Amino acid sequence: MERVDLLVIGGGSAGMAAALQAKKEGVKDILILEKEDRLGGILNQCIHNGFGLTEFKEELSGPEYLQRFADQVIAEKIPYKLNTMVTNLSKNKVVTYSNSEDGIKQIQAKAVIMATGCYERNAGAIQLAGDRPSGIITAGTAQKYLNIHGYLVGKKIVILGSGDIGLIMARRLTLEGAKVICVSEINPYSAGLNRNIAQCLKDFDIPLYLSRTVSKVIGKNRVEKVVLTAVDQNYNFIPNTDMEIECDTLILSIGLVPYIELLEKIDCPTSSTKGAKVNSLMETEIDGVFACGNCLHVHDVVDFVTDEGRLAGHGAALYINDKFKDENVIKVNPGNNVSYVVPQTVNMDVDENVTFKFRVRKPLINQRLTIKSGENLLFKQVKPVLIPSEMVMISVPLEKLKEAKEEITLSLEDN
């Protein structure tokens, strides 16, 4: 069987950054497997601006951002295979893949980095009620049709869910001549960034209805109407609040889920992010298998995906060079009002700062963030505003972290 030191599954932002970092740290034998016909992953269809502010101190479109990394992958002569689907990953890191040139092939890797991104929740995921005509489509699919192939998916559009892709598509579809009638969000707050509410909805006078969702789809062959109904705080429909809206398309922007089918098949433990549980060097609980980017937890900003990819590349390089330490780990728990924290454990023998990434359960103001190990306060900070749509990153100094003797909890309290 063919062998490779590092196999990276997924050639998007996370995978390219991971491979480049591993190469930089001396890993010579690397292979990236990518299912699409070019490197870059989802950024290929994210043609809007706003990428790279942290990484390059510039505002780039998605394709410009990815090209900078694709160019480096090519310059570093890191081998990659396109149009290649990985069908299996075994616990001892034998990867099965297929493409039209190699057929079905197996390769033994010393370390594997999962960088497979995420998928969109669809109509089935929210038990969307009513008819099933054509014209119900996820925001990312509509984005691919428009930005890669040049097809407008509809003319009179209702968008369900206020995730960033939905907001960005509201603007893009409007500029291309479609009428976006409204965006409807089941929660009492938006799931997207404030800036996208401002520049994608307010700029074009597109109304955003909060605490309102689709209660019924009506249409024989094509979507003809949707019924939007208000919900109470328990997400139950409020009687007599129906709004019947004529439209030909319903776009769903209702959340993203880490895509980890390969890990699920080998019973890799997962966390509340729906991604794998990882230690502070991004290793999953399967020995030598690392994870990073949106297949670990869904990010809002690609620059942070790149960073996390580098960390996984660093971890994998240590592992391949037999310098990896994970004997002494301490568990990290999400505390009050925190929905998740990545990583889920800290490698205590590794002399590196640890960045905790987390999200809050609901919008909060004036909070005291604490990171405690038992009763020992390792870190505190006041946070004026926290919203679920923005991931928060907290870097804890090494000397503080070393004081941790028992499980670490990250919590928020009113200040």
Added chain:
Amino acid sequence: MKELTCIVCPRGCSLKIDENMNVTGNFCPRGAKYAVSELTHPMRSLTSSVRVINRENTVVSVKTSGNIPKEKMFELMEHINTLKVQAPVNIGDIVSHNPLGLDVDIIITKKLD
């Protein structure tokens, strides 16, 4: 006093600007600049796509090389929708020079071999 959301970066600061153009709530100087511009003459960058004539079912992404007046966005979109390119194209290639006299170019943002 007017309140607005900064769109310069994903941080999305909540800005306040008074009658004398004093800005508060901004994390960085670009926020202050944005608030003043937004109240005097709002500008936006525009991203879109143009048809690639020698590739089936394919468009390539483009953007304005700088910001344009917000009220010109739809007019510029009409112009962009008439543009066509032939692959290969590279990032930075100019597809249209100074359209509508807006002092920006329409440039390619994606490499197509």
